[in-house]
Amino acid sequence: MIKYLKGGQKVEVVESVKFGFLIKYYHDDYFDEEEPQEHLTDDIYFVNQVFNSPPTESLHSEVKKLKEEISKLQEEESKILGTIRDEKNRIETQLEKLKKYKGLQLIEDYIDEKITHFVVLNYFDDCPEIIPAEEKLKHRESGEFKTRLLALYGDKNGDLEWQLHYYSDGSGSRETVYPFTSYGAAIKKVHEILAKLLKKIEKKRADGKIYFLHELVDTAEKYDFLIPGWAIEERANDKEEERLDKIAELEKRKVEADAEIKKLMKQ
Numbered sequence: 001m002i003k004y005l006k007g008g009q010k011v012e013v014v015e016s017v018k019f020g021f022l023i024k025y026y027h028d029d030y031f032d033e034e035e036p037q038e039h040l041t042d043d044i045y046f047v048n049q050v051f052n053s054p055p056t057e058s059l060h061s062e063v064k065k066l067k068e069e070i071s072k073l074q075e076e077e078s079k080i081l082g083t084i085r086d087e088k089n090r091i092e093t094q095l096e097k098l099k100k101y102k103g104l105q106l107i108e109d110y111i112d113e114k115i116t117h118f119v120v121l122n123y124f125d126d127c128p129e130i131i132p133a134e135e136k137l138k139h140r141e142s143g144e145f146k147t148r149l150l151a152l153y154g155d156k157n158g159d160l161e162w163q164l165h166y167y168s169d170g171s172g173s174r175e176t177v178y179p180f181t182s183y184g185a186a187i188k189k190v191h192e193i194l195a196k197l198l199k200k201i202e203k204k205r206a207d208g209k210i211y212f213l214h215e216l217v218d219t220a221e222k223y224d225f226l227i228p229g230w231a232i233e234e235r236a237n238d239k240e241e242e243r244l245d246k247i248a249e250l251e252k253r254k255v256e257a258d259a260e261i262k263k264l265m266k267q
Contacts, residue, residue: 003050012040013050020048106179117186119178127219128193130186187223194225
């Protein structure tokens with residue numbers, strides 16, 4: 001007895017049994033490609049439901065429903081891809097804008113905690129110093145450690161500079177800093193600053209102005225910056241003069257102390 005399964009598969013009912021049917025499947029034999037022959041499987045299978053004709057209406061309904069779901073999913077996918085594309089374009093536009101201002105390039109690195117070092121300028125003589133970011137950003141405030149405020153200052157000309165405040169709320173004084181994502185990059189900045197500073201000092205000295213070189217030479221040696229021999233020699237001379245001045249001051253105090261002792265001994 002020929003019957004059909006829910007999916008439209010043609011079968012032969014061998015026997016009706018309790019709760020279902022024993023069936024054999026029909027399959028096509030393609031040895032003869034022009035006229036394939038239909039054969040029954042040798043194995044017997046159990047199914048719980050068969051139909052007198054292929055349930056095409058039910059199958060069509062399910063296929064239609066699936067196609068509608070696929071269409072909705074494709075439409076949703078298209079919207080998502082459009083949103084991703086728009087967001088990508090927005091980000092790329094922002095990045096292009098950020099490239100116009102050198103100081104803005106490190107904003108993402110700061111947010112992602114990739115900043116490892118700061119180059120800090122000495123308030124008095126502009127000599128640079130490299131300090132680990134973790135050490136520089138943390139500050140004991142109101143009995144606990146807080147992150148100091150790092151702010152970007154600038155003007156309409158696009159000249160930007162980072163300044164690190166001494167408190168987390170931006171109050172108090174601040175200092176100019178240069179954030180970097182590696183010690184090597186920080187060293188390059190130090191060398192750049194020292195080169196400009198040395199040039200400025202040489203100009204001042206040419207104009208007859210006095211400029212002490214102790215801090216500059218000490219900083220140059222600390223960060224392996226090549227300093228002119230005359231600067232090293234002058235620092236040595238200055239230190240020698242300073243040493244002699246201290247000796248003279250101590251000898252003067254000794255003479256005054258001896259005179260005071262003599263007075264006390266006469267009493």
